[in-house]
Amino acid sequence: MTRHKEGDRRDTALNDAELQRCLTATWSTPAGLWGALSTVDHKIIGRRYITTAFVFLALGGVLSLLMRLQLAQPEARFIGPDRYNQIFTMHGTNMMFLFAVPVMQAMAIYLVPLMVGTRNIAFPRLNAFSYWMYLAGGLLLWVAFALDVGPDVGWFAYVPLSGPQYAAGKRADIWAQMITFTEVSALAVAVEIVVTVFKQRAPGMSLDRIPLFVWSMLVTSFLIILAMPAIMIASTALILDRLVGTHFFNPAEGGDVLLWQHLFWFFGHPEVYIIFLPAVGMVSTIVATFTRRPVFGYLGMVMALIATGILAFGLWVHHMFVAGLPRLGESFFTASSMAIAVPAGLQIFCWLATMWAGRPIFKTPFLFVIGFMVIFVIGGMTGVMVASVPFDTQVHDTYFVVAHFHYVLVGGAVFPLLGAIYYWFPKFTGRMMSETLGRWTFGLMFTGFNLTFFPMHILGLQGMPRRIYTYQPEMPWSGLNMFISLSAIILALGFLMFFVDAIRSARSGSAAPANPWGALTLEWATSSPPPAYNFMHLPVVSSLEPLADDPDILPVASGLRIDRRELLITSVVQAVPEARESSPGDSIWPLWAAAATSVTLIWSIFTPWAVVWGSIPVAIALIGWFWPKGVVEEDA
Amino acid sequence: MRIVRNGLLAVALAVSGCSGNQSAMDPDGGPAIHIAHLIIGIVAVCGVAWVLVMVMLAAALLRGRGRTGREITNERSLMRAVIAAVAVTVVIVAALTVSSFFTTRGIGVPEPAAMTITVRGQQWWWQVMYADSGPNASFETANEIHIPVGRDVRLELQSADVIHSFWVPSLAGKQDLVPGRSNILLLRAEKPGIYRGQCAEFCGLQHGHMAVLVIAEAPADYERWAAGQRQTALLPSNPEALAGQAVFLGKPCAACHTIRGTSAHGKTGPDLTHIGSRLTLAAGLVETTRGSLAAWIADPQTVKPGNNMPTVALTGVELQQISTYMEGLK
Amino acid sequence: MNHTVVLDVADLPEHGLGSASQTYWGTLAFMLIEGTGFALSIVVYLYLMSLATQWPLGTAPPDLLAGTTLTALLIVSLVPNLFLARWARHQDLWKVRIGLIVMTVLGVAPLVLRAFEFPAMHIKWDQNAYGSIVWVMLGLHTTHIITNLVETAVLTALMFSRHGDSPRRYGDVSDNAMYWNFVVITWLPMYACLYWVPRL
């Protein structure tokens, strides 16, 4: 070998044991608190992210049970209007911004680097930063709720109800600033994923060999990048209206209240596909593994993802069909919303074809996929229904829409997610979850879910609006509401059983082999859980299913340095190696930067000067973060 | 006459479950009937599509169960099946788009000449303003809209504060009341009756108690009602009511409410000129009776927590008098 | 699972340059995020304009002098910026140092002019929606000038430190130069929107 610098050690001449020892020394996170706070390992951060998101799921679920308690009877007085409004706002905000979007990104943080065969995510420190920002945003929201200043304006915070005139106090500001926290972290993760997928794929993993889950996360990340700026602009304008007296949404001074709705839904509609597309990727992965054949129509699946991503930006007005926009324009949005059934249908049909041609194996992850098919297609159908303008004028803002979006969110995203957790749990923890409990969990959730949410369609058609804290006894809704609330208990038991199983299995589940399901993607080519460096040698790929070619032999690359964190940079299209690049080591600075940013953002709810003064510590933290420390990772 | 009519209405009210129907699938107005047909059509089509997908799912799962080894499936025919299914999807969604477009066209828009009623949403009640038609003076009421049967009525929807949404499902789809804008909704009842509606856009604390009644009556009955509403309040003949009027005018009530024919000209609350003739109180919350009036006035914050009417300190006697007075404002 | 070596990457460079570097793509992605933000701010401006009966609302169109001078200055700054990017590619330490100093100065100058642009709008942010959107657009763009300026200043300091002469740093300099191009180019539609649309 030429050009080796002094002290530059390569993986070439070492035996496996020695190589593993050296790689561990270079890559592993030190034990102890300091290590935990400064780690940049995508697996540790990914696990942390997933766990946090599931805590928020449980909290949000508990809120939904409170709502169901209140709604079980007419004119119930368990929860007053003020608290109820906080609760449904918290439930929606928490589920969308603190659970659904982050959990999907979290799965990607853990899985994408493994699935593309690299050693860490791109910009690992940014990754650490994004977790801290996410955590701070979540804490902000929940602490505010505990102090009775939780937002109470609904998860889309329509002005003027959330504006300076009608939302006194800091509740709406907390909502708007929580948005900033979660958007910053979501955007950061999106950038990391895009760059990881573009530049860190295993040699040979050309575009047509990228696993479908990775494709789905790539498209999702672009959706985030293009959609989230809209909500950032909207929430900033809202804070400015509230804090320094701008007039963006004030019709008396040339502003407009529908401007808010346009900006929100220009983000909000893509948001639902940001939640759904990763689930699509999970379904594809699970279907391939449990039918023992590749997903039918790879190219079609990828095109469907991209088409959904593009169409997603042309639908936002379907949330505003009764706001009083010109009818002709609305018809266009009916057409575009209906059109999205085509890529969605294509995906469903491809999975059906896969199952048709494959050998289904009914393990828990696959059960969740079957549940997904049943439930999501109903949700999609009701989506097509509300896409029709006249239809929507009757069911908009009623429990029919509540039913629609729980069918697509819970059925279309949470079911695949839980299937994915059962599927990848061995990889995350090195232990299997219980198959018996898994079946029970699925059964309870599937039954409980349909019993809870199907009747809501009927309630909606019977005229029950959403977001009402109670209803009058003479309305014909009490029977169904009681039924729904009781069914929600079954659903909750299902979730509870899932949590019990996950916690128990993480501690004492049976040990998992490297590849328990006989799957064919790269994350299974390393031990469960993977070592800090992911792969002893970076894999080289020559097909869509790298582990199918020869189950016992993994083609790999050698020649990387092991005395610094090093990985391979490959070209965007063909994944031809271009460079051996270093990957940044652990650092505490992301935490400081997140702390400084958090203080600034929260302080700025109270005074605009916080932005000026707060930018100083933020700048210091960022300079500390990027200033060279003279470590080997900075070699070039 | 009026008493007879009110009596009839009360019976109708009791029969129809006190508040009238509020269901999109029980339509009695032109627009709602069109939409109900569309709803049934779309649900049927989508339902069939769902069943077909489920049948395929079951077939696919049962077919491969217990199969061993990779069977050679004909990828060609699979591909053809998928393409066919996508093509069918395209056709269906195109048909649904066209049919919903024609339903919108079929509902149409109210002619500018149609009878116009302005509805202003307020946190958490409906201000209803009848424009003057010809020699008749305009008048105002709240939470209860009377319309003649079989005629197009043009609602002009405005908001005084936040966004609300006017929705009487049996008559028409909903339409938002947006501050700074004015939206139009076509309302039409084919049959006489009491149609309940409810604010559909979240508007704050009492969004759940912001109902509205639309009372559709034969044109002659409607005209009689309108003539009555145009009148100013009568001077109460009964002494207790007379005392009640004095209390009303002397207390802060008059600062918020208008009673035409008296010195009460407040604008923050509903016009109470004919409050006694309305079927319900506080936006559909309770039936109007002397007792419910007294309960409301004594403590509006318990009846409807967070609403914008404060509790005004009254002695028991004053409360009695005032509710008698209110009840008499037919 | 046994590993079979099929590829030797020992001879690859230890750091990717240009499109082989992650920061290059990361910078592009952030430019896409911010570019979307800028574009949306223009959309908001046009949206509010479409609703107004008269535009600008309650005031005269902005004075052209400060904004136009700033635009000219920004365009001129592209020339040294392009040189800087080239010198960074050639890893020419001294020229890069000089280029960075020039670009730091060229980052401060627009801020001075910007201070005159706000009053040239003849409106405050809290007077009406027109005032709100023009202040936010100017503010948004100013933030980008400031952040880029801070980054340029830090890079300048780095280039004079012992960490300077490394391919990694030159990569940073060229990404920074690319970002400045972005700051300048996105300003042009904003300039057209703020100064000329009200005159249409």
Ligand code: HEA
């Ligand atoms: C994961 C989230 C998710 C997903 C995937 C979807 C998917 C869709 N949604 Fe949904 N939606 C939400 C989450 C989601 N939605 C949320 C959260 C809200 C409410 C927000 C709020 O107000 O709080 C909402 C609200 C909402 C509205 C506004 C309703 C209202 O407020 O009045 C509309 C209107 O058009 C709509 C339409 C659609 C459509 C057409 C799809 C399509 O993508 C569905 C496509 C899928 C299928 C159609 C099934 C598969 C296809 C086949 C099997 C082929 C055969 C099909 C046919 C022949 C039709 N959605």
Ligand code: HEA
């Ligand atoms: C992904 C998103 C998501 C999810 C998963 C859910 C889940 C549920 N939602 Fe959700 N919901 C929304 C998103 C979501 N929702 C949104 C966006 C809104 C609109 C808000 C708005 O209008 O602003 C909404 C509104 C909404 C309403 C309407 C409120 C109203 O309009 O007044 C209702 C009413 O029934 C409801 C019910 C439920 C129920 C019963 C569940 C159940 O599925 C929940 C089941 C889960 C549990 C019950 C948790 C179980 C956990 C435990 C028991 C604890 C165990 C703990 C440990 C071991 C640590 N939701």
Ligand code: CUA
């Ligand atoms: Cu008014 Cu809801």
Ligand SMILES: [Cu+2]
């Ligand atoms: Cu949508």
